[in-house]
Amino acid sequence: MVKKLTYCLITLVLTACTIDWIGLVSPPSDTVEKRFDQSMGWNEAHGFISLDVPVDNYSFYVGTDIHVDTTVRNLTRMVTNLRNDSNAYFGILTGDLVNQPQSFHNFMPALVFNPLTQSRNDTLFATVGNHDLYFNQWVDYKFYWGTSIYWFEVKTPNYQDLYISLDTGSGTLGSKQLKWLRNILSSKRTNYRHCIVYSHTNLFKQNKGLLPPSSMTLEETFEITQLMSENKVDIFLQGHNHFREILLFKNVLYITVDAMRDSSKEPYYMVATCNEGIDYKFVAL
Numbered sequence: 231m232v233k234k235l236t237y238c239l240i241t242l243v244l245t246a247c248t249i250d251w252i253g254l255v256s257p258p259s260d261t262v263e264k265r266f267d268q269s270m271g272w273n274e275a276h277g278f279i280s281l282d283v284p285v286d287n288y289s290f291y292v293g294t295d296i297h298v299d300t301t302v303r304n305l306t307r308m309v310t311n312l313r314n315d316s317n318a319y320f321g322i323l324t325g326d327l328v329n330q331p332q333s334f335h336n337f338m339p340a341l342v343f344n345p346l347t348q349s350r351n352d353t354l355f356a357t358v359g360n361h362d363l364y365f366n367q368w369v370d371y372k373f374y375w376g377t378s379i380y381w382f383e384v385k386t387p388n389y390q391d392l393y394i395s396l397d398t399g400s401g402t403l404g405s406k407q408l409k410w411l412r413n414i415l416s417s418k419r420t421n422y423r424h425c426i427v428y429s430h431t432n433l434f435k436q437n438k439g440l441l442p443p444s445s446m447t448l449e450e451t452f453e454i455t456q457l458m459s460e461n462k463v464d465i466f467l468q469g470h471n472h473f474r475e476i477l478l479f480k481n482v483l484y485i486t487v488d489a490m491r492d493s494s495k496e497p498y499y500m501v502a503t504c505n506e507g508i509d510y511k512f513v514a515l
Contacts, residue, residue: 260368262404265358265397269377270410279382281353283319286386291321292500294430294469295489297329297361302340304490304515308499309341311513313348318501319384320352324469324487325359325399325430327371334370355382358399359430359469379407381414383422384504391504392422398431402450411454415461424504427458428467432486434477458482464508467500474498474512483508490515 260268291312296305312321328337343351358378362371371378378397383390394414396403403411419425433451446454458466459480466482472489488498497515502508 260363262397262400262402263406265368265399266379266404266406266410268372269379269397272372272376273380276376278380279353281320281382281384283384283386285317286388287317287503287505288384288386289315289318289501289503291315291318292324292428292467292487292502293321293490294324294487295326295359295472295491296323296337297326297489297491297493298333298337298340299329300333300336301492302336303492304494304497305337305340307515308490309354310344310347312354313343313350313352315501317503318352321354322393322428322467323354323356324428324467325357326361326469327356327359328367329361329491331365331367332370334367334374338374355393355395357395357428357430358397360399360401363399379410381418389423390421391424391426392418394425394427396427396429398429398446401431401446403454408450408453412457415457415463419461419463424508425461425463426465426467426502426508427463430468431470432468432475433466433484434475434479455479455482465502465510485510488512 291308293305293308298305309321312318328334341354356375358368358371362368378399379395381392381394383392394411396411397407431446433446433454459482463482466484468484468486471486473486474488475486477484485500487500488496490497490499498512499515500510500512502510
């Protein structure tokens with residue numbers, strides 16, 4: 231029995247280097263249902279954001295899996311490039327912002343506007359990843375960001391676009407968030423030119439080494455992808471897997487962006503441009 235257990239453990243170590251070991255010993259703080267209630271409370275108190283952009287064709291930046299411990303080199307580069315890009319107006323961070331307890335204290339100063347190196351103070355939006363929940367870090371995330379489940383709009387001279395943030399930090403939407411998503415899409419989607427949804431956990435599990443809360447269930451993936459397709463969502467942005475992946479499924483583009491952590495061998499962020507369609511490119515750091 232001991233030999234079999236030892237063999238199983240060795241096999242896991244050798245074959246599943248991307249297993250979320252921290253998640254096995256430190257489950258996420260709170261539940262997605264509790265985070266939904268807290269996010270809705272914050273949303274009701276603060277309202278939704280409407281960004282006015284002076285051009286119909288505009289860009290935004292996407293970064294993910296920054297995993298800040300003590301250094302913020304790649305995060306600072308991305309934020310500075312965003313704020314010096316004359317056609318970009320905001321950025322989106324799709325989770326795993328930090329890696330260890332108290333790391334938000336190192337992360338957040340990198341987002342502060344620096345007039346010496348940055349020409350504009352563009353807004354950054356975020357959603358929560360599984361690492362942002364470990365060791366009760368939801369408390370810190372909520373303190374700085376307020377909400378993980380929300381929507382905002384971008385208004386241009388002739389169009390408006392819809393952006394929806396989902397909380398999949400626990401590997402599931404939960405029943406309340408799924409109902410909220412249905413209502414948002416059914417009541418608002420037709421009023422907008424483009425619709426972009428972003429979250430952390432991959433809907434399509436490509437890496438077999440990932441364990442919950444590192445993957446969505448097949449049933450939930452089916453339900454979410456049906457909603458995306460039926461409501462003509464343009465792009466679903468994801469992180470978590472640390473490697474780029476682009477999939478077209480039922481006319482919806484699912485993009486997993488590369489990890490941006492300072493220790494990554496090939497860190498990238500994405501730049502998307504909204505026009506009649508949505509163009510995108512990846513930028514090396």
